Amino acid sequence: MSATHGGAGEHHDPHLAHHFETGEQQADSAKLGMWIFLATELLFFSGLFCAYAAYRANHPEIFIWSDQFLDKTLGGLNTAILICSSLTMAWAVRAAQLGKRRLLAVLLTATMVFAVAFLGVKGIEYNTKWKHGLLWGKYYHPHVEAAAEHGAEPAPAAPPAASGKAPADSSEIPPSAVGPAGLAKHPRGPISDIPETAPKNVQIFFSIYFIMTGLHGIHVIAGIIVIGWLLRRTLGGEFGDGYATPVDNVGLYWHLVDIIWIFLFPLLYLIR
Amino acid sequence: MAEVRQTPGTHVVPLRILLAVWGGLLFLTWLTYAASRVDLGSLNLWIAMGIATLKGSLVLLYFMHLRWDKRFYALVFIGTLLFVTLFVGGVLIDTTHYQSQMIPGYAPEMHAK
Amino acid sequence: MSSVTPPGAGAAAAVAVGGDSYLSHDKGLRSWIFTLDHKRIGIMYLVAILTSFFLGGVFALLVRTELWTPGRTIVSADTYNKLFTLHGAVMIFLVLIPSIPASIGNFVLPLMLGAKDVALPRLNLASFHLYVVGAIFLLAAILTGGVDTGWTFYTPYSVTTGTSVILTTLGAFILGFSSIFTGLNFIVTIHKMRPKGMTFFRMPLMLWSLYATAVIQVLATPVLGITLLLLIAERTLGIGIFNPALGGDPLLFQHFFWFYSHPAVYIMILPAMGIESELISVFSRKHIFGYKFIAYSSIAIAVFGFLVWGHHMFVSGQSGLANMIFSLLTFSVAIPSAVKIFNWLATMYKGSIHFDTPMLYALAFIFLFAIGGLTGLFLGALATDVHLHDTYFVVAHFHYTMFGGTVIAFLGGLHYWWPKFFGRKYSERWGKIAALLIFVGFNLTFFTQFVMGSHGMPRRYYNYLPQFTPYHQASTIGSYILALGFFVMAGYLAHSLVKGERAPANPWGAATLEWQTSSPPPYYNFDHEMTAGDPYDLDTVRFVSPAEGWVPRTEGATS
Numbered sequence: 050m051s052a053t054h055g056g057a058g059e060h061h062d063p064h065l066a067h068h069f070e071t072g073e074q075q076a077d078s079a080k081l082g083m084w085i086f087l088a089t090e091l092l093f094f095s096g097l098f099c100a101y102a103a104y105r106a107n108h109p110e111i112f113i114w115s116d117q118f119l120d121k122t123l124g125g126l127n128t129a130i131l132i133c134s135s136l137t138m139a140w141a142v143r144a145a146q147l148g149k150r151r152l153l154a155v156l157l158t159a160t161m162v163f164a165v166a167f168l169g170v171k172g173i174e175y176n177t178k179w180k181h182g183l184l185w186g187k188y189y190h191p192h193v194e195a196a197a198e199h200g201a202e203p204a205p206a207a208p209p210a211a212s213g214k215a216p217a218d219s220s221e222i223p224p225s226a227v228g229p230a231g232l233a234k235h236p237r238g239p240i241s242d243i244p245e246t247a248p249k250n251v252q253i254f255f256s257i258y259f260i261m262t263g264l265h266g267i268h269v270i271a272g273i274i275v276i277g278w279l280l281r282r283t284l285g286g287e288f289g290d291g292y293a294t295p296v297d298n299v300g301l302y303w304h305l306v307d308i309i310w311i312f313l314f315p316l317l318y319l320i321r
Numbered sequence: 322m323a324e325v326r327q328t329p330g331t332h333v334v335p336l337r338i339l340l341a342v343w344g345g346l347l348f349l350t351w352l353t354y355a356a357s358r359v360d361l362g363s364l365n366l367w368i369a370m371g372i373a374t375l376k377g378s379l380v381l382l383y384f385m386h387l388r389w390d391k392r393f394y395a396l397v398f399i400g401t402l403l404f405v406t407l408f409v410g411g412v413l414i415d416t417t418h419y420q421s422q423m424i425p426g427y428a429p430e431m432h433a434k
Numbered sequence: 435m436s437s438v439t440p441p442g443a444g445a446a447a448a449v450a451v452g453g454d455s456y457l458s459h460d461k462g463l464r465s466w467i468f469t470l471d472h473k474r475i476g477i478m479y480l481v482a483i484l485t486s487f488f489l490g491g492v493f494a495l496l497v498r499t500e501l502w503t504p505g506r507t508i509v510s511a512d513t514y515n516k517l518f519t520l521h522g523a524v525m526i527f528l529v530l531i532p533s534i535p536a537s538i539g540n541f542v543l544p545l546m547l548g549a550k551d552v553a554l555p556r557l558n559l560a561s562f563h564l565y566v567v568g569a570i571f572l573l574a575a576i577l578t579g580g581v582d583t584g585w586t587f588y589t590p591y592s593v594t595t596g597t598s599v600i601l602t603t604l605g606a607f608i609l610g611f612s613s614i615f616t617g618l619n620f621i622v623t624i625h626k627m628r629p630k631g632m633t634f635f636r637m638p639l640m641l642w643s644l645y646a647t648a649v650i651q652v653l654a655t656p657v658l659g660i661t662l663l664l665l666i667a668e669r670t671l672g673i674g675i676f677n678p679a680l681g682g683d684p685l686l687f688q689h690f691f692w693f694y695s696h697p698a699v700y701i702m703i704l705p706a707m708g709i710e711s712e713l714i715s716v717f718s719r720k721h722i723f724g725y726k727f728i729a730y731s732s733i734a735i736a737v738f739g740f741l742v743w744g745h746h747m748f749v750s751g752q753s754g755l756a757n758m759i760f761s762l763l764t765f766s767v768a769i770p771s772a773v774k775i776f777n778w779l780a781t782m783y784k785g786s787i788h789f790d791t792p793m794l795y796a797l798a799f800i801f802l803f804a805i806g807g808l809t810g811l812f813l814g815a816l817a818t819d820v821h822l823h824d825t826y827f828v829v830a831h832f833h834y835t836m837f838g839g840t841v842i843a844f845l846g847g848l849h850y851w852w853p854k855f856f857g858r859k860y861s862e863r864w865g866k867i868a869a870l871l872i873f874v875g876f877n878l879t880f881f882t883q884f885v886m887g888s889h890g891m892p893r894r895y896y897n898y899l900p901q902f903t904p905y906h907q908a909s910t911i912g913s914y915i916l917a918l919g920f921f922v923m924a925g926y927l928a929h930s931l932v933k934g935e936r937a938p939a940n941p942w943g944a945a946t947l948e949w950q951t952s953s954p955p956p957y958y959n960f961d962h963e964m965t966a967g968d969p970y971d972l973d974t975v976r977f978v979s980p981a982e983g984w985v986p987r988t989e990g991a992t993s
Binding site for chain 1: 549551552553555556614618619621623625626627640653654655656659660661663664667668671672673674675677680681682683686689690735822915974
């Protein structure tokens with residue numbers, strides 16, 4: 050039974066801090082605090098969305114060109130993974146509210162597994178880009194040696210790839226209609242509106258890509274750590290009495306991480 | 322409705338709602354992808370953003386409990402979005418006017434491609 | 435509240451008999467470093483901020499000394515660049531941004547709410563620790579050769595210079611989180627921990643200011659965070675978003691930077707205005723005039739402050755359209771500030787003015803901030819800004835608002851709440867002397883800079899034309915008078931801690947709740963549950979004696 054009558058100073062509630070009158074005041078304060086923190090996270094990422102918008106509005110050709118190097122399947126898979134992790138996290142909050150410790154532990158673990166899987170897929174993507182020199186800013190140096198290693202078929206009627214010298218300002222990467230392993234194959238066939246010669250300053254796109262997904266990834270890692278902390282507390286015997294505030298608030302953070310990715314996915318992977 | 326041991330009055334989200342939202346989110350993800358395969362010119366971006374907003378709203382309302390919580394939390398979130406819009410909007414208004422005057426393709430420290 | 439005994443008498447008695455105030459409650463360094471008591475955290479912030487102010491002041495004196503003559507006086511040009519950069523960075527990030535909210539605010543906010551602590555005490559302690567870590571990074575930057583980019587870190591120079599930009603920006607990044615967490619805490623506390631009877635419109639105006647400040651801290655500071663993070667990424671990884679050599683846009687950096695840094699100046703001034711409302715009312719012995727106007731204007735300043743950032747970029751290459759929009763919006767932001775000034779003046783009208791030291795600072799504030807604010811309008815107009823941008827006119831403008839505004843109000847608040855913090859009174863005579871020295875020194879230092887700037891003297895310049903020498907020398911003399919004033923202040927305040935007369939619970943006759951507990955308060959703040967009245971109804975208290983101060987006026991009490 051909750052003891053929510055403050056005033057008299059009698060608190061049966063072991064979770065109630067001394068400076069609060071009631072458990073409700075405390076829970077509300079924690080939740081409001083977390084929502085305000087989420088607001089700051091939103092503004093933190095807004096700088097990156099702003100940079101994206103500024104460059105895409107003024108140099109759309111860079112974004113259209115770069116889209117071919119992002120694997121939509123992996124991106125979509127990661128989106129689905131995070132959505133599943135949000136389900137398990139929301140379910141975990143429910144379990145904590147109902148005092149179901151074992152279920153809570155299972156769900157927290159599942160959330161962490163999904164999060165790690167997300168990072169794994171990201172790792173594959175990053176690795177592929179690194180192999181092809183598709184890095185940020187001054188490290189943008191596209192090349193095809195890695196493609197030859199993977200035994201890719203040479204592009205049929207495309208600009209010269211591994212053989213011959215490429216024209217001075219065209220990309221040395223074959224168009225992705227027949228791409229090296231690890232790059233997406235466009236299911237719709239060759240795209241007619243992607244210029245055959247790369248636009249200038251493509252490295253800007255990759256700077257933005259790595260900063261946005263990198264910062265998001267750091268937040269995923271932080272989420273894994275915090276959820277792990279919740280798991281440790283659960284296994285240590287807590288959350289059997291319906292006190293769910295920490296789980297609830299960590300859940301809010303985790304859902305925001307999901308929402309940010311929900312927007313990153315179409316912006317980075319589904320550019321037309 | 323399952324009973325709650327502490328703080329009576331706490332709303333617990335029914336499991337079927339969580340699963341329905343999950344299903345909806347996966348469907349909308351597929352829809353985003355499918356819509357991107359159809360060439361609708363400049364509309365593509367807005368459709369993608371619209372679907373993303375819908376997905377985000379589902380997460381906010383149901384997973385993040387805003388549907389049943391104090392309205393103030395929603396106010397905090399929406400208010401923040403307004404400031405984000407102000408920031409991005411202001412920057413866009415300016416950059417779209419002056420960036421066209423910058424030297425196209427200028428990047429002297431990049432290796433020649 | 436109808437008992438005959440003075441407020442907080444139980445607590446006062448306990449404290450007087452050598453019992454527990456928050457200062458003596460727990461002993462040892464660890465009890466301070468790991469404290470959750472908002473009062474102790476406030477005092478630790480106060481010490482840190484005053485120390486940082488001293489450091490920033492030393493840099494200022496070095497800058498002014500170098501400018502005594504054209505060409506080299508005491509340092510090289512490169513060192514000079516580092517000196518003014520560090521003066522700005524230390525003053526803004528370590529002093530002005532935290533100043534009032536973190537020190538005075540932390541101490542006074544829960545007390546004004548009749549509460550036991552802020553809503554999230556551990557977060558409060560984390561804020562303080564982050565401040566210390568951030569300060570250490572800035573110190574490290576100073577010790578590894580300093581920074582010479584100007585506190586504004588404009589690209590591309592901040593990307594290419596060899597000085598300690600990364601340490602400085604990391605420090606500022608961490609300090610940003612300290613600021614965010616303080617703001618977060620204050621918003622939650624004001625929403626959730628008001629006492630019975632205290633609706634939003636029965637809060638002291640100090641709390642309205644702290645609330646509006648907290649909203650800005652929470653919304654604007656994260657944008658600074660991402661900006662600094664991107665700058666660090668530029669330097670370490672060569673990201674290239676802001677660096678034209680790699681295809682980036684340097685003006686984009688300025689947009690990002692000023693989206694925070696303009697609202698930041700309202701973080702600095704709003705709490706000062708909050709203090710001003712308290713001081714003017716109490717020392718005019720009059721209910722504040724236009725409470726709702728002042729309250730709404732605090733929110734208006736917070737909102738409008740977000741709309742005007744482009745006025746720092748009028749001559750940087752910003753488009754003509756944006757220039758016009760930002761100039762127009764900049765005029766609007768002056769209006770809520772003016773509303774406050776008129777309300778304070780109306781409060782004083784037909785009041786009974788007491789020229790105690792806090793009131794001297796409150797009066798100085800009105801004069802100095804009005805000058806600072808009005809000169810902002812010259813800078814907000816495009817035609818004049820083209821000539822005044824990057825001259826000493828700008829330097830004088832922001833010193834009148836930030837120093838003549840924020841620091842002066844901070845000093846007023848410090849002298850007002852000093853008896854509450856430490857249970858001691860300071861020497862009124864020396865307080866007035868220091869206030870006079872500071873006022874004279876300040877005006878000599880900075881008014882000359884308005885004149886210099888309008889004659890074309892550029893800012894951040896090491897060398898200058900001989901015709902400006904008299905102005906620079908007058909300004910430098912002024913800075914030394916300022917320093918003397920602060921030296922005197924340090925002296926009598928330190929003396930008061932050791933030998934000062936014991937202070938009563940309510941030495942000034944105010945009606946807000948913090949004066950209804952002992953000076954200094956016990957660690958638990960209040961010995962009974964507090965209910966709120968009108969925070970500006972000064973008839974609720976009456977004067978007894980200098981030793982006993984003011985006590986509640988009760989029905990059947992003998993006078």
